[in-house]
Amino acid sequence: MRILVVEDDKDLNRQLNAALTGAGYAVDQAFDGEEGYFLGDTEPYDVIILDLGLPKMDGISILEQWRRAERNMPVIILTARDRWSDKVSGMDAGADDYLAKPFHMEELLARVRAQVRRASGHAKSEIECGPVRLDTKTARVTCDGQQVKLTSHEYRLLAYLMHHGGRVVSRTELVEHLYEQDFDRDSNTIEVFIGRLRKKLPSDVIETVRGLGYRMSRGADEA
Amino acid sequence: MKLKSLAFRLFATSAAWTLLVLPIAGLIIYELYRDDVQATFDARLEKLVYAIAVDSMVGAATPIAPNNRYEPLFEDIHSGWYWQIQPIDDATAPRLGSASLDGAEIDIPFRHNIKPDANGARWMNSTGPMGEALRMVEVIDTPYYHREGPRYSVLVAGPIDWLESRVANFLTRLAVALALTGIGLVTVTLFQVRFGLLPLRRIEQGLAEIRSGAAGKLEGELPGEIEPLQVELNALIASNQEIVDRARTQVGNLAHALKTPLAVITNEAREDKGPLGRKIVEQAEVMRDQVNHYLDRARMAAQVRVIGRATPVLEVLDTLKRALERIHRDRAIAIQITCPPSVRFAGERQDLEEILGNVCDNACKWAGSAVRVRVTADSRRTPGRLEIVVEDDGPGLSEEERARIGKRGVRLDETKPGSGLGLSIVTDLVQSYRGTLQLAPSPMGGLLVRLDLPST
Numbered sequence: 308m309r310i311l312v313v314e315d316d317k318d319l320n321r322q323l324n325a326a327l328t329g330a331g332y333a334v335d336q337a338f339d340g341e342e343g344y345f346l347g348d349t350e351p352y353d354v355i356i357l358d359l360g361l362p363k364m365d366g367i368s369i370l371e372q373w374r375r376a377e378r379n380m381p382v383i384i385l386t387a388r389d390r391w392s393d394k395v396s397g398m399d400a401g402a403d404d405y406l407a408k409p410f411h412m413e414e415l416l417a418r419v420r421a422q423v424r425r426a427s428g429h430a431k432s433e434i435e436c437g438p439v440r441l442d443t444k445t446a447r448v449t450c451d452g453q454q455v456k457l458t459s460h461e462y463r464l465l466a467y468l469m470h471h472g473g474r475v476v477s478r479t480e481l482v483e484h485l486y487e488q489d490f491d492r493d494s495n496t497i498e499v500f501i502g503r504l505r506k507k508l509p510s511d512v513i514e515t516v517r518g519l520g521y522r523m524s525r526g527a528d529e530a
Numbered sequence: 531m532k533l534k535s536l537a538f539r540l541f542a543t544s545a546a547w548t549l550l551v552l553p554i555a556g557l558i559i560y561e562l563y564r565d566d567v568q569a570t571f572d573a574r575l576e577k578l579v580y581a582i583a584v585d586s587m588v589g590a591a592t593p594i595a596p597n598n599r600y601e602p603l604f605e606d607i608h609s610g611w612y613w614q615i616q617p618i619d620d621a622t623a624p625r626l627g628s629a630s631l632d633g634a635e636i637d638i639p640f641r642h643n644i645k646p647d648a649n650g651a652r653w654m655n656s657t658g659p660m661g662e663a664l665r666m667v668e669v670i671d672t673p674y675y676h677r678e679g680p681r682y683s684v685l686v687a688g689p690i691d692w693l694e695s696r697v698a699n700f701l702t703r704l705a706v707a708l709a710l711t712g713i714g715l716v717t718v719t720l721f722q723v724r725f726g727l728l729p730l731r732r733i734e735q736g737l738a739e740i741r742s743g744a745a746g747k748l749e750g751e752l753p754g755e756i757e758p759l760q761v762e763l764n765a766l767i768a769s770n771q772e773i774v775d776r777a778r779t780q781v782g783n784l785a786h787a788l789k790t791p792l793a794v795i796t797n798e799a800r801e802d803k804g805p806l807g808r809k810i811v812e813q814a815e816v817m818r819d820q821v822n823h824y825l826d827r828a829r830m831a832a833q834v835r836v837i838g839r840a841t842p843v844l845e846v847l848d849t850l851k852r853a854l855e856r857i858h859r860d861r862a863i864a865i866q867i868t869c870p871p872s873v874r875f876a877g878e879r880q881d882l883e884e885i886l887g888n889v890c891d892n893a894c895k896w897a898g899s900a901v902r903v904r905v906t907a908d909s910r911r912t913p914g915r916l917e918i919v920v921e922d923d924g925p926g927l928s929e930e931e932r933a934r935i936g937k938r939g940v941r942l943d944e945t946k947p948g949s950g951l952g953l954s955i956v957t958d959l960v961q962s963y964r965g966t967l968q969l970a971p972s973p974m975g976g977l978l979v980r981l982d983l984p985s986t
Binding site for chain 2: 316318319322326360386387388389390391392393394395398399402403404405407408409410411412421425
């Protein structure tokens with residue numbers, strides 16, 4: 308899952324980056340409105356965290372322009388302006404959630420998880436695909452009840468596939484959603500990670516659809 | 531017309547002046563007319579007495595009856611018009627009189643006390659043979675060819691009644707004419723005052739519209755004298771609004787400036803699991819609560835009661851419903867709104883959004899599946915008020931819990947962030963609008979919040 312953080316306060320942006328990366332997300336950072344707008348307009352993000360009071364371009368305008376261009380990724384507004392009139396204008400501009408500063412990081416992570424789940428059509432925080440079970444809250448993966456130890460890149464890859472269980476996910480899509488913008492995008496690395504996952508999990512859990520990409524095996528379903 | 535109004539003052543002075551001047555003018559006209567009629571009457575009597583004196587004395591040793599009748603009424607018995615010639619020195623000399631006297635004589639009891647005028651005529655008022663009031667003139671003369679002969683008194687009398695009835699007749703007509711003029715003037719004054727003060731009425735209506743929120747400024751073209759007032763008033767309203775808006779913006783900026791660093795501090799300290807980190811987190815939360823509390827207070831202070839604010843309640847509820855359904859869309863809460871479109875809240879839109887946003891958000895947080903919002907305004911039973919009832923089908927609150935959150939600043943659930951009821955700002959806002967907030971169990975099973983607020 309790839310997340311964009313648009314926040315002009317460097318410290319807060321760094322903290323958000325650290326917390327989100329720690330929770331297994333690939334994070335891009337933008338420090339002003341123009342940069343944020345450009346990234347959100349050109350890159351496929353699973354969630355965007357958007358501050359409203361930004362230099363160069365304010366958050367509401369950014370959001371409105373994204374929505375006009377039919378960029379429909381979930382957007383969480385994170386702002387110090389916590390009056391309902393601000394919330395209403397934010398939601399009217401097309402935000403999916405609204406969090407007022409100061410906030411608890413766990414609260415923000417919960418909201419991010421909720422947006423990711425909602426975007427992929429899952430109602431619960433635990434996703435099951437056959438014997439494999441993913442707890443998005445704790446970022447733990449179990450197979451037949453046994454915990455599976457995964458590196459962060461392995462976890463990102465598995466989580467993305469499980470969120471989109473039953474659907475064929477192309478290699479390009481995986482690259483776009485698993486790595487930060489400035490990561491060396493060599494799609495061969497995806498194959499390396501798929502190979503590692505197949506070793507740690509029952510090998511038939513991840514199917515290869517030739518010429519198209521990968522899919523979590525049939526019968527995989529959300530709990 | 532009110533006693534203390536400008537209209538009354540203008541009308542009263544004008545009417546008083548009219549009522550004072552008209553009678554005085556009438557009196558003067560009456561006196562002038564009376565003098566004029568009297569002079570005409572006297573001139574006639576004088577002309578008659580000299581004509582008769584000449585006619586009866588010329589070419590005779592003793593007076594003879596004048597040939598000319600001069601006045602037909604001299605022939606009418608007791609007509610009030612008489613002449614008579616009487617000797618003064620020789621009592622045996624002949625006496626003559628008009629036919630109207632019918633042999634009677636007019637007594638001239640005070641002839642000697644009256645000084646003759648420049649022509650030798652004496653004027654007097656007396657009574658005739660029938661006791662009627664008479665105006666008389668007498669000249670003393672001698673026959674033309676007998677200058678040293680005995681003197682005669684020649685007298686002509688006319689009825690004072692004739693004079694009086696003319697004057698009385700004139701007075702009646704004068705009074706009627708003046709009364710009509712008076713009524714006309716007062717009516718015109720009334721109209722003039724109404725018409726002249728029409729712009730003031732327009733201002734009165736304009737202000738009422740501003741107060742009720744139907745208009746944002748004083749509209750329309752006003753006369754030159756009060757145009758500066760209109761300009762100044764509009765400037766005042768605009769500046770009032772501007773000050774409030776600026777204060778709000780400043781408060782918003784302050785919120786932003788304080789809350790972002792506070793978020794950074796809290797997040798940083800949470801990373802540190804040691805006692806220092808815990809202390810910083812604890813103190814940062816105290817700061818957060820203080821900042822929130824005083825920012826709310828600052829917003830409230832900035833909230834000068836701006837005249838002429840009206841917010842359509844349904845509009846606010848509709849936008850809130852959109853936002854809330856989006857925020858809580860995972861739980862598919864059905865928000866049902868019943869609100870007549872005409873109901874308007876007498877206050878700032880932002881404040882109503884804040885009040886209803888918090889109350890409805892709470893309802894959505896706790897609701898099982900449904901939230902109901904009902905707005906009523908009974909203009910006859912409770913004029914100027916509106917009632918908003920927000921209820922949900924959640925777990926509700928016990929009586930003790932309801933009593934506790936009635937106190938300001940108390941959060942029911944302190945453990946989960948953002949799950950406090952946020953009622954502190956709501957109660958402050960409601961109070962600043964002299965409204966009330968009540969909590970009760972809802973028939974739907976959850977909490978019922980009843981708000982009473984001013985409407986326009």
